[in-house]
Ligand SMILES: CC(=O)SCCNC(=O)CCNC(=O)[C@H](O)C(C)(C)COP(=O)(O)OP(=O)(O)OC[C@H]1O[C@@H](n2cnc3c(N)ncnc32)[C@H](O)[C@@H]1OP(=O)(O)O
């Protein structure tokens with residue numbers, strides 16, 4: 199039997215037409231479109247259509263899909279009845295895991311895995327996720343959520359609902375591009391989790407719950423929140439020393455390193471620029487991030503990943519730090535759901551093997567002899 203590859207590094211676990219990475223060149227493509235061509239040009243709604251429905255939409259398609267997304271901006275009775283108690287007891291990613299699970303009971307397509315049902319659920323989940331985050335945040339803050347504005351995009355409406363103020367057009371544009379940049383990323387851990395679940399012919403909500411639980415960890419989506427906490431915990435004069443000390447102590451610096459990219463993550467290029475642009479009157483976190491980047495590269499040769507500059511960008515946009523990973527899930531919902539659709543369309547159970555390393559030939563002893 200073959201030795202397992204720890205962490206399944208370089209193991210091809212699925213075929214996909216959704217996204218592709220060239221880790222050496224630092225390039226990312228969604229259905230053949232370079233991320234550099236999409237970011238800042240395609241809206242998140244167009245990107246979600248590309249992933250879930252296969253093409254960049256024409257005007258009529260975008261109108262129809264956009265209408266579906268706006269109609270999906272509502273929460274069912276079970277979710278609405280429980281959001282306050284969940285907000286009291288659970289942290290944001292735990293809460294989202296619970297709320298998405300409850301949302302399946304409110305969904306008219308429930309556990310159907312028919313292709314049309316999957317498409318409808320993909321749109322509804324994409325529309326609901328920002329609202330779930332906003333409702334959660336409002337419930338724990340003891341405030342109401344501003345009404346959804348159908349004239350606003352997913353990005354603009356989310357910023358409006360979470361910060362309580364209408365974002366400037368440029369802020370909405372930047373946040374929209376952030377959602378585009380985070381939408382899909384080949385066989386990352388949360389997408390893999392979703393596909394494993396979907397491959398048992400389980401339903402889309404179950405697969406998404408698995409994905410949310412997987413995104414939550416600090417080695418994956420949870421890193422963006424940790425980056426902000428690191429920036430907030432260091433004095434601006436002590437960046438280089440703190441980073442060197444942490445590395446010398448064998449600690450990982452959150453927001454750096456990547457399983458696939460051996461050079462700069464192309465998403466980080468955009469996020470760095472956005473962070474600089476938004477840093478205006480509060481340059482501290484952008485400057486500290488730049489310095490951290492330089493020291494980590496000098497000391498360890500590691501590049502920032504998508505989570506690194508996303509942290510200061512979200513901070514500058516007024517998003518509370520513990521909602522950074524939920525924001526990631528708002529975007530990645532478009533990719534996860536597209537992967538579930540793809541998995542259901544051409545399925546085989548995902549069931550790898552394992553290498554047994556435990557005891558053998560144990561002799562049974564009755565309980566009193568153990
Ligand atoms: C959206 C995303 O999921 S992007 C990733 C978000 N996660 C993070 O930012 C957390 C920090 N980064 C990491 O933990 C890793 O780089 C991962 C999880 C992203 C990739 O992990 P792997 O491919 O398994 O690499 P692994 O953790 O084995 O690291 C390889 C080597 O680089 C070092 N390394 C990797 N990342 C870092 C880091 N951020 N800080 C310090 N050292 C690091 C490891 O210590 C290891 O060194 P060693 O060979 O001397 O033991």
Ligand SMILES: O=C([O-])CC(=O)C(=O)O
Pocket residue numbers: 380382383384385386387418457458503504
């Ligand atoms: O691909 C990965 O392993 C992690 C990542 O960058 C992502 O999910 O966006």
